[in-house]
Amino acid sequence: MNRKVPTASGTTRAGTSSARRQQILDTATAVFAEKGIIGATVRDISERAGILSGSLYHHFASKEEMIIDILAPVVQSQIDEFDRIVERQSDPAEILRLVIAAEVAQSARTPNVARILRQDEHQISALGGLDEVVQHRRAIRTRVESVITNGINAGQFRPDCDPRVISLALFDLTLGAYRHLKPLGRYSTEELTKQLTAVLLNSLVVAENPSKRPAR
Amino acid sequence: MNRKVPTASGTTRAGTSSARRQQILDTATAVFAEKGIIGATVRDISERAGILSGSLYHHFASKEEMIIDILAPVVQSQIDEFDRIVERQSDPAEILRLVIAAEVAQSARTPNVARILRQDEHQISALGGLDEVVQHRRAIRTRVESVITNGINAGQFRPDCDPRVISLALFDLTLGAYRHLKPLGRYSTEELTKQLTAVLLNSLVVAENPSKRPAR
Amino acid sequence: MNRKVPTASGTTRAGTSSARRQQILDTATAVFAEKGIIGATVRDISERAGILSGSLYHHFASKEEMIIDILAPVVQSQIDEFDRIVERQSDPAEILRLVIAAEVAQSARTPNVARILRQDEHQISALGGLDEVVQHRRAIRTRVESVITNGINAGQFRPDCDPRVISLALFDLTLGAYRHLKPLGRYSTEELTKQLTAVLLNSLVVAENPSKRPAR
Amino acid sequence: MNRKVPTASGTTRAGTSSARRQQILDTATAVFAEKGIIGATVRDISERAGILSGSLYHHFASKEEMIIDILAPVVQSQIDEFDRIVERQSDPAEILRLVIAAEVAQSARTPNVARILRQDEHQISALGGLDEVVQHRRAIRTRVESVITNGINAGQFRPDCDPRVISLALFDLTLGAYRHLKPLGRYSTEELTKQLTAVLLNSLVVAENPSKRPAR
DNA sequence: TATGAATGAGGTTTCATTCAT
DNA sequence: CATGAATGAAACCTCATTCAT
Numbered sequence: 027m028n029r030k031v032p033t034a035s036g037t038t039r040a041g042t043s044s045a046r047r048q049q050i051l052d053t054a055t056a057v058f059a060e061k062g063i064i065g066a067t068v069r070d071i072s073e074r075a076g077i078l079s080g081s082l083y084h085h086f087a088s089k090e091e092m093i094i095d096i097l098a099p100v101v102q103s104q105i106d107e108f109d110r111i112v113e114r115q116s117d118p119a120e121i122l123r124l125v126i127a128a129e130v131a132q133s134a135r136t137p138n139v140a141r142i143l144r145q146d147e148h149q150i151s152a153l154g155g156l157d158e159v160v161q162h163r164r165a166i167r168t169r170v171e172s173v174i175t176n177g178i179n180a181g182q183f184r185p186d187c188d189p190r191v192i193s194l195a196l197f198d199l200t201l202g203a204y205r206h207l208k209p210l211g212r213y214s215t216e217e218l219t220k221q222l223t224a225v226l227l228n229s230l231v232v233a234e235n236p237s238k239r240p241a242r
Numbered sequence: 243m244n245r246k247v248p249t250a251s252g253t254t255r256a257g258t259s260s261a262r263r264q265q266i267l268d269t270a271t272a273v274f275a276e277k278g279i280i281g282a283t284v285r286d287i288s289e290r291a292g293i294l295s296g297s298l299y300h301h302f303a304s305k306e307e308m309i310i311d312i313l314a315p316v317v318q319s320q321i322d323e324f325d326r327i328v329e330r331q332s333d334p335a336e337i338l339r340l341v342i343a344a345e346v347a348q349s350a351r352t353p354n355v356a357r358i359l360r361q362d363e364h365q366i367s368a369l370g371g372l373d374e375v376v377q378h379r380r381a382i383r384t385r386v387e388s389v390i391t392n393g394i395n396a397g398q399f400r401p402d403c404d405p406r407v408i409s410l411a412l413f414d415l416t417l418g419a420y421r422h423l424k425p426l427g428r429y430s431t432e433e434l435t436k437q438l439t440a441v442l443l444n445s446l447v448v449a450e451n452p453s454k455r456p457a458r
Numbered sequence: 459m460n461r462k463v464p465t466a467s468g469t470t471r472a473g474t475s476s477a478r479r480q481q482i483l484d485t486a487t488a489v490f491a492e493k494g495i496i497g498a499t500v501r502d503i504s505e506r507a508g509i510l511s512g513s514l515y516h517h518f519a520s521k522e523e524m525i526i527d528i529l530a531p532v533v534q535s536q537i538d539e540f541d542r543i544v545e546r547q548s549d550p551a552e553i554l555r556l557v558i559a560a561e562v563a564q565s566a567r568t569p570n571v572a573r574i575l576r577q578d579e580h581q582i583s584a585l586g587g588l589d590e591v592v593q594h595r596r597a598i599r600t601r602v603e604s605v606i607t608n609g610i611n612a613g614q615f616r617p618d619c620d621p622r623v624i625s626l627a628l629f630d631l632t633l634g635a636y637r638h639l640k641p642l643g644r645y646s647t648e649e650l651t652k653q654l655t656a657v658l659l660n661s662l663v664v665a666e667n668p669s670k671r672p673a674r
Numbered sequence: 675m676n677r678k679v680p681t682a683s684g685t686t687r688a689g690t691s692s693a694r695r696q697q698i699l700d701t702a703t704a705v706f707a708e709k710g711i712i713g714a715t716v717r718d719i720s721e722r723a724g725i726l727s728g729s730l731y732h733h734f735a736s737k738e739e740m741i742i743d744i745l746a747p748v749v750q751s752q753i754d755e756f757d758r759i760v761e762r763q764s765d766p767a768e769i770l771r772l773v774i775a776a777e778v779a780q781s782a783r784t785p786n787v788a789r790i791l792r793q794d795e796h797q798i799s800a801l802g803g804l805d806e807v808v809q810h811r812r813a814i815r816t817r818v819e820s821v822i823t824n825g826i827n828a829g830q831f832r833p834d835c836d837p838r839v840i841s842l843a844l845f846d847l848t849l850g851a852y853r854h855l856k857p858l859g860r861y862s863t864e865e866l867t868k869q870l871t872a873v874l875l876n877s878l879v880v881a882e883n884p885s886k887r888p889a890r
Numbered sequence: 891t892a893t894g895a896a897t898g899a900g901g902t903t904t905c906a907t908t909c910a911t
Numbered sequence: 912c913a914t915g916a917a918t919g920a921a922a923c924c925t926c927a928t929t930c931a932t
Contacts, residue, residue, distance in 0.1 A: 046916075062364045064280045068902060081917050083903065145364040148278045184440075188429075191422055191437045198414045206407055213404075221407045228445035262891085284927060296929075297892050305927065478895075494796045496712045500923060513896050515924065577796040580710045620861075623854055623869050630846045638839055645836075653839045661876035694912085716906060728908075729913050737906065 047085045050075045055096050059138035063093060063146040063153075090155050097150070100139045101162045104132060108166055118177030119231055122196070125170060126226060127219045129200035130207075134215040137204035144201045167193050174230075183230050196226055263301045266291045271312050275354035279309060279362040279369075306371050313366070316355045317378045320348060324382055334393030335447055338412070341386060342442065343435045345416035346423075350431040353420035360417040383409050390446075399446050412442055479517045482507045487528050491570035495525060495578040495585075522587050529582070532571045533594045536564060540598055550609030551663055554628070557602060558658065559651045561632035562639075566647040569636035576633045599625050606662075615662050628658055695733045698723045703744050707786035711741060711794040711801075738803050745798070748787045749810045752780060756814055766825030767879055770844070773818060774874065775867045777848035778855075782863040785852035792849040815841050822878075831878050844874055 053075045057066045068089055072079040086092045107128045115121050133140040143150070143163075150156050171193045177183035199222050206213045206221075213221075269291040273282045284305055288295040302308045323344045331337050349356040359366070359379075366372050387409045393399035415438050422429045429437075485507045489498045500521055504511040518524045539560045547553045565572040575582070575595075582588050603625040609615035631654050638645045645653075701723040705714045716737055720727040734740045755776045763769050781788040791798070791811075798804050819841045825831035847870050854861045854869075861869070 044915085061368070062280075064278075065365065065368065067900085069900090077916090078918060079901095080903075080905085080919070083905095084916060089902070148361045149281065152277070152281060187440070188422075188437055191434070192441070194418060194421065195415055195438075195441055198418055199411055202410060202414055205410065206404075218407070221404055222411075224403070225408070225411055225441065225445040229441040229443075283925080285925095294893055295927085296894070299928070300891055476894085493800070494712075496710075497797065497800060499921085501921090509895090510897060511922095512898070512924075512926085515926095516895060521923070580793045581713065584709070584713060619872070620854075620869055623866070624873070626850060626853065627847055627870075627873055630850055631843055634842060634846055637842065638836075650839070653836055654843075656835070657840070657843055657874065657877040659877075661873040715904085725912095726914055727906085728915070731907070732912055 044085070050077070050082065050085055051092065051095060054092050055136075055138045055142070058093070058096065058146075059141040063142065063149045090153060093150075093153065094156060094159065096139060097142065097156065097159050100132065100136055100143075101159050104129070105162055105166060107132070108169065112169075112173070118173050118180065118182055119227065121173050122170070122177075122227060122230075123223055125173075126196065126200055126223050129197070130203045130219045130222065131215055133200060133203035134207050137207065140201055140204045144204075167197060170196060177230070182232060184232055187230055192226070192230060199226065260301075266293070266298065266301055267308065267311060270308050271352075271354045271358070274309070274312065274362075275357040279358065279365045306369060309366075309369065310372060310375065312355060313359065313372070313375050316348065316352055316359075317375050320345070321378055321382060323348075324385065328385075328389070334389050334396065334398055335443065337389050338386070338393075338443060338446075339439055341389075342412065342416060342439050345413070346419045346435045346438065347431055349416060349419035350423050353423060356417055356420045360420075383413060386412060393446070398448060400448055403446055408442070408446060415442065476517075482509070482514065482517055483524065483527060486524050487568075487570045487574070490525070490528065490578075491573040495574065495581045522585060525582075525585065526588055526591070528571060529574065529588065529591050532564065532568050532575075533591050536561070537594055537598060539564070540601065544601075544605070550605050550612065550614055551659065553605050554602070554609075554659060554662075555655055557605075558628065558632055558655050561629070562635045562651045562654060563647055565632060565635035566639050569639060572633055572636040576636075599629060602628060609662070614664060616664055619662055624658070624662060631657065692733075698725070698730065698733055699740065699743060702740050703784075703786045703790070706741070706744065706794075707789040711790065711797045738801060741798075741801065742804060742807065744787060745791065745804070745807050748780065748784055748791075749807050752777070753810055753814060755780075756817065760817075760821075766821050766828065766830055767875065769821050770818070770825075770875065770878075771871055773821075774844065774848060774871050777845070778851045778867045778870065779863055781848060781851035782855050785855065788849055788852045792852075815845060818844060825878070830880060832880055835878055840874070840878060847874065 050071070054066075054071045057071045057074055060066070061070065068082060069079045071092075072082050075082075082092075086095070108125065111121055111124045111128065115124060151160050171189040174183060174187070174189035174192050178185055178187065178189070203218055203222065205211060206218050208214060266287070270282075270287045273287045273290055276282070277286060284298060285295045287308075288298050291298075298308075302311070324341065327337055327340045327344065331340060367376050387405040390399060390403070390405035390408050394401055394403065394405070419434055419438070421427060422434050424430060482503070486498075486503045489503045489506055492498070493502060500514060501511045503524075504514050507514075514524075518527070540557065543553055543556045543560065547556060583592050603621040606615060606619070606621035606624050610617055610619065610621070635650055635654065637643060638650050640646060643650075698719070702714075702719045705719045705722055708714070709718060716730060717727045719740075720730050723730075730740075734743070756773065759769055759772045759776065763772060799808050819837040822831060822835070822837035822840050826833055826835070826837065851866055851870070853859060854866050856862060859866075
């Protein structure tokens with residue numbers, strides 16, 4: 027029981043990770059995205075999963091556990107991705123470019139989770155038991171700030187840009203990416219990445235000479 | 243906060259706009275901002291207002307009415323402001339600059355409302371009875387999109403920028419402005435406006451020649 | 459609001475101590491005694507009180523609070539009584555006599571509470587939030603043990619009596635007193651006290667001479 | 675524990691008395707004693723038995739059947755023992771002495787069952803299907819009362835002792851015996867029997883002359 | 891206007907029990 | 912015999928709202 031299933035992260039918890047469980051989790055993700063973490067009732071989820079509400083508790087200890095199991099792997103993978111990026115790259119501009127690409131890709135892969143993270147930021151903070159998730163997200167933001175600061179100190183980024191403002195902007199914009207992406211929107215991941223990279227980096231990188239304008 | 247706007251709609255019902263009513267509304271705004279529209283209970287608000295929960299209903303017909311009375315005037319004033327701007331200005335870049343400034347100023351004036359609009363976007367859409375507010379906000383966004391399209395058509399903005407992306411980005415960033423502003427943050431309204439204008443316009447405006455780079 | 463009503467102890471809590479509250483509390487005491495702390499549902503209580511189950515929560519924060527508010531004053535008064543006794547008396551036999559009388563009197567005054575304390579000892583220990591009550595009861599028992607030990611050391615009580623056994627016996631018997639008392643049973647408080655005193659003290663007191671046999 | 679008594683009734687249904695069944699029953703007894711009949715869930719028991727909760731129902735038709743199968747044999751053996759005693763003895767004092775000894779011995783043999791009988795008296799009465807057990811226990815008490823009455827009528831016991839009080843006291847004290855017994859407590863069965871006999875009989879037997887005091 | 895009691899619908903959760911595999 | 916998924920009733924509790932005083 028509870029063999030470590032590759033849930034895209036090491037977040038396997040109490041509940042068994044059966045196929046049914048994952049199926050319910052997917053349903054729940056959609057419902058949470060549609061109605062919000064609080065607005066979505068356990069009955070909403072169970073009905074859509076073709077189950078009685080009490081039966082959910084065979085798979086999950088609580089509504090909160092469902093939410094954690096939905097969000098934690100994604101946030102963890104964001105951190106992992108970030109780690110991989112800064113491991114391979116040292117150029118601040120390049121790092122930011124890759125971070126934006128990664129975040130947009132994540133939004134494309136798990137749009138419902140992105141929507142939840144964006145819409146229910148408040149409830150997530152207040153939920154208790156999601157402290158880990160919240161802290162992880164804060165951790166990434168802080169590290170992106172550092173990257174920007176490094177870029178400024180290296181003379182590569184404009185000194186009049188506040189790293190905190192830019193960092194928050196980066197996540198504000200990439201988190202909302204799901205609104206533009208297929209199938210709902212008209213953009214592919216790559217095209218949207220280009221757009222957002224342009225918005226965020228053009229304002230940041232010092233234009234040494236016209237031929238080297240960073241984003242097109 | 244919340245100068246007596248014509249209430250933007252016929253939503254004013256039972257309660258006349260007494261001083262007490264406004265005082266409760268201010269308290270409610272703070273509580274909604276802190277706990278979210280759903281998370282904040284009528285009792286939370288009444289306790290903070292030094293009143294019993296039942297007594298709130300002498301001033302407001304429902305929790306929903308409170309929310310409407312909090313949000314509608316602000317959103318209406320955003321529209322009015324926008325109207326005033328496009329009335330006086332025709333240059334797209336200049337319009338965007340002024341819109342950004344206006345939005346940031348609004349965030350500075352009513353930070354709690356900004357926080358509510360940002361955090362509870364979802365509940366606001368789903369609440370029913372706030373359709374007006376929701377439509378107003380959508381209306382502004384559409385009109386900003388038009389302005390950007392005009393700029394592109396006029397050759398002033400880059401053709402590879404999607405007006406919808408930029409428009410959403412503009413509101414994403416300005417709505418979150420309250421996080422940087424005093425008294426919580428370190429920025430004055432003007433300084434933050436400069437930062438955000440840089441982020442948004444640098445990527446947009448065609449750099450005809452170096453001496454004309456739009457934002458510093 | 460919440461003026462300190464003389465609840466027979468200092469246990470006034472969050473909920474207002476209105477007349478209605480006390481009335482509900484009395485009803486609840488009867489229901490708890492009949493069906494047991496767990497067996498009695500919030501609906502059982504509210505129905506008998508002529509109220510909807512949700513309305514109980516206007517008066518009490520939780521079922522647990524009800525239980526605490528029922529038990530704590532009685533247990534506290536037991537402690538107070540015990541304090542008063544040992545203040546005035548130093549003779550161990552006399553103390554025990556008075557303790558037995560006090561416990562029986564308590565059982566007569568609040569038979570339902572006695573029944574709850576006796577029947578739901580287990581749930582009370584496990585409930586959490588009743589630690590105070592549980593510890594109080596344990597405290598009295600320990601102090602009665604000391605009194606018995608003193609009696610033994612003074613040569614007044616038989617040395618082959620275990621204070622712990624006698625102490626537990628004393629509370630076992632007096633707690634069950636409500637079963638014999640009017641109106642349910644056939645005994646008055648005084649008569650039953652006599653009976654139980656006989657049972658407990660005859661075995662304890664060293665019979666110095668026939669004319670001084672302790673209980674009749 | 676629980677020698678294969680003829681089950682005292684026709685309650686044995688689905689499960690044959692396999693070794694596994696008895697093993698689960700022992701586990702259940704411990705859990706019921708620890709958490710109480712209601713507090714102990716079927717899952718608690720099954721977990722401790724290393725089984726899934728649903729699988730319990732291959733051995734028992736219901737939770738109630740488990741309880742019956744735990745309690746009935748013990749209560750039945752108490753009755754049998756009592757029968758054996760009154761068969762051989764006619765002296766009321768001697769009968770009581772032997773009854774006390776038998777009850778304490780039972781408490782020593784099956785302390786968990788004793789604890790259940792003592793703690794969950796209420797739930798047992800209310801459970802339905804345990805009527806037999808309840809009636810058995812009541813039957814013994816009534817018969818002990820008769821013995822005491824006989825003793826009074828014979829001039830052997832004090833006339834001012836109420837048989838009902840003494841009878842209840844006897845079972846109150848012996849049922850609680852498990853609290854004093856090894857391995858938890860410090861007493862052997864014999865020593866505790868002596869103590870309790872002293873408490874109960876000293877108050878009862880008419881002291882004809884000092885040399886004949888009944889209990890030491 | 892304010893109070894305080896009450897409503898009633900609905901929320902999350904628990905748990906004994908059933909049953910196909 | 913055991914599993915694991917599911918059931919369904921019922922438990923405790925929340926909360927926006929109403930209303931007599």
